[in-house]
Amino acid sequence: MPRPRQGAAYRRGAVHRRGHRRQVGTALAVKLAGARPDAQEPRPRRGHPRIVRIAESGPQLDKNPPALDPYHWDVSLGLIDPVRISARFGTTDLAVWTGHTMPKQKECADLVSMQGQFMAPVTVGTVVCVKTQGGRTAVLTITSVTDDFSTGLTAQATVWSKQSG
Incomplete structure (x- = not known):
């Protein structure tokens, strides 16, 4: 010792x-x-995604590591037929990425600011850009989908630090 x-x-x-x-x-x-x-505690680096569950209560992506939070979530399961995820009520903080490569932080932030929406349909492999409550940018890659509100779906999440400026 x-x-x-x-x-x-x-x-x-x-x-x-x-x-x-x-x-x-x-x-x-x-x-x-x-x-x-x-x-401040360090943020996960790009290339080191975390698995998150998105259900009736979704994850708060600003936490390190991202964790389910029934009151302060960034995305949650919206509808189940077809399966959709939704941003916080009254916001347009998510957008589906359709590029052939994974987006970078600026690409995700720009996509959400120009084409942000409240709800988006998802399947396995869908890539979604998200603006968090704390102003960070995150990218989610959907890895599993169910039609059950309590089970929800899973995604790999990468959360970037806030952009300065």
């Missing part, structure tokens, strides 16, 4: 002998951990 640092914080009792931090205040704990309190 590694030895704790023997600095001033150790002498003040901020670190136990086993190397565990005591709750002595956020600033000291953050300093000991070497992290910035305002640092």
Whole structure:
């Protein structure tokens, strides 16, 4: 087991002998951990998609990793005959990609801003660009489809960091 640092914080009792931090205040704990309190968690990189389930409650794609959220989802299962996914109520934040290659972040963002819609039919292999609630761009590739609201469908999701500007 590694030895704790023997600095001033150790002498003040901020670190136990086993190397565990005591709750002595956020600033000291953050300093000991070497992290910035305002640092954002890293986003998945392009090429490392995550599998998400899209059902009656869909995923919130801004979470890392994306997770089902019954109140703050970005896309959900809209209708089941034919199977369609929908954006958040009152938005046009998704668009079906019809290109022959996977879209890049800017291509997806441009497609959603110019041809965004509320609902789109999907089958296995459909590629959908999405604008998240947090302003990020995501691309979903549908990997399985069912006609059950509780099971829903699955997709590979890649979420890009926000574009600056």
